[in-house]
Amino acid sequence: MQPRVGHINFLNCQPLTYSLLQCGYHKGISLIMGVPSVLNDAMEKGQLQVSPMSSIAFTRISERLLMLPNLGIVADGNVLSIILASKRPIDALDGEKILLTAQSATSHCLLKIILRKAYNCTPLYQIEQLDPYHALVGEETAALFIGDDALYINHNRQAGVYYYDLGNEWKKLTGMPMVYAVWAATRQFAAAFPEQLQTVYKRLRGGFDNGNAAKEQVVDMVVGKKAFSRQQLLDYFDVITYDVHEKQLAALKLFYTFAAEYGLLPSVPIVKMANVL
Numbered sequence: 076m077q078p079r080v081g082h083i084n085f086l087n088c089q090p091l092t093y094s095l096l097q098c099g100y101h102k103g104i105s106l107i108m109g110v111p112s113v114l115n116d117a118m119e120k121g122q123l124q125v126s127p128m129s130s131i132a133f134t135r136i137s138e139r140l141l142m143l144p145n146l147g148i149v150a151d152g153n154v155l156s157i158i159l160a161s162k163r164p165i166d167a168l169d170g171e172k173i174l175l176t177a178q179s180a181t182s183h184c185l186l187k188i189i190l191r192k193a194y195n196c197t198p199l200y201q202i203e204q205l206d207p208y209h210a211l212v213g214e215e216t217a218a219l220f221i222g223d224d225a226l227y228i229n230h231n232r233q234a235g236v237y238y239y240d241l242g243n244e245w246k247k248l249t250g251m252p253m254v255y256a257v258w259a260a261t262r263q264f265a266a267a268f269p270e271q272l273q274t275v276y277k278r279l280r281g282g283f284d285n286g287n288a289a290k291e292q293v294v295d296m297v298v299g300k301k302a303f304s305r306q307q308l309l310d311y312f313d314v315i316t317y318d319v320h321e322k323q324l325a326a327l328k329l330f331y332t333f334a335a336e337y338g339l340l341p342s343v344p345i346v347k348m349a350n351v352l
């Protein structure tokens with residue numbers, strides 16, 4: 076049996092995509108590509124054995140999961156691809172309608188925390204499939220984008236629109252990096268196939284390291300196919316990191332604590348790590 080392993084089909088995972096698709100790191104793995112919310116759902120339904128998950132989505136079924144050590148989607152300050160575009164300044168959003176991209180989970184929660192804690196705003200939220208090429212055309216006051224769509228919006232700004240990078244907002248609020256996604260394995264899979272889990276982990280961790288050591292080739296894979304210049308892509312791959320050590324775990328715990336405080340999750344989960352190192 077080949078384990079079913081989720082993979083985020085955004086540029087934020089391109090160093091791993093490069094290793095999986097061009098360097099043979101996918102061997103023995105059945106790859107399932109998707110946007111974060113789809114992979115979160117697939118994990119919840121037990122359709123995948125290992126997958127990246129929105130860090131907030133991990134908590135919803137954490138009793139069925141193990142977190143993989145030293146693996147996450149992290150940025151310390153500006154992340155460039157979690158962007159609130161708004162017709163009004165961020166401190167004037169109380170009671171206003173904000174659209175949230177249906178691709179996400181973590182950023183929804185992050186935005187709610189930032190608006191309440193830093194700006195004392197409680198808007199009305201609505202989850203939707205958003206089109207980055209036609210942002211803010213409706214009656215909404217603001218819209219939240221993630222991933223490649225957010226990166227596009229960030230690099231193609233419209234006059235009269237305010238843009239806020241939630242990584243920067245989180246850093247201003249807490250002084251911490253932000254862990255947007257983590258990798259999880261089901262406890263069932265880890266118990267039944269510990270060696271396979273170890274192999275998958277080595278491919279994922281090694282895949283990121285291999286991609287990070289070959290950034291020019293990683294960029295070559297996408298330049299001309301996506302609406303970003305070579306330099307924009309190189310800059311982005313410097314901003315997103317994949318290491319999760321003590322500091323990032325403390326930042327994650329703080330995020331969970333704030334989320335619990337605002338009723339966005341029932342309580343701060345006890346995170347159990349997989350034994351794969």
Ligand SMILES: C=C(OC1C=C(C(=O)O)C=C[C@H]1O)C(=O)O
Nearest residue numbers: 111129156179180181182222255
């Ligand atoms: C930095 C990002 O990190 C992510 C944001 C996620 C979320 O908001 O749920 C989930 C996975 C990552 O894709 C991004 O998508 O831009």
